[in-house]
Amino acid sequence: MKAEQWLFWALAIYLGLMSPVYAFSTWKTQGEVEIIGTVVLILTFLFLVMIGAFIALTGRRMDARPEDRLDATVADGAGPVGFFAPASIWPFWCALVVAMMFLGWIFGYWMTIIGVGIGVWAVAGWSLQFYRGDYAH
Template structure:
């Protein structure tokens, strides 16, 4: 996690410098930009959050073969995790989000229909491996 943490530390340092500078420049020009300052501050906080997570995970897991100069490719071999097979549920989730967002254009009743579809899609995510060929 060492290289990833360095990248996010650079982002934290960059946004820690840019955010107050942006706020000062917009304030000194007579028009304080609230939204831009808020977006930069949130980007700083989110980068800080990911950087902290990478630091804590790096201390917990230890050095990975990618982080060491003498690391071999064969050390990283093996199972990387569980990846589910193809599924239709992400498609229905995207349709539900699209219908919810279209509700703001055509009427809020459409958003309610999309929320119902979204609940159905969320149940599909939760119970995907309890039916059919992938039953436990």
């Protein structure tokens, strides 16, 4: 977890340094601090600190992963990657529904409502595809 931890810490340090720079630069150009951008930068800094601290504390309680050990070999990281569906039409239907919902912004809200209705069916089909048919378990 060391690489992930340092990624969040580095981003937090950057935003911690850039928040006052942003506030000062908007104050100098506009005569007052642009408050929304400053608040967003500060909140993002705080969220990155929170995630970095969580990963640091969690990483101390866990055993070191092969990526974190200097004496690890490639074979230490071998193992099952995960289970993937052999063939599924459901991602196609979900993508079609998302396209339909975005086209609803152009052609009318009625198309978005129809897309949401079909989307419930498509997401349910994708989520439950291994509970029926040839691949049921």
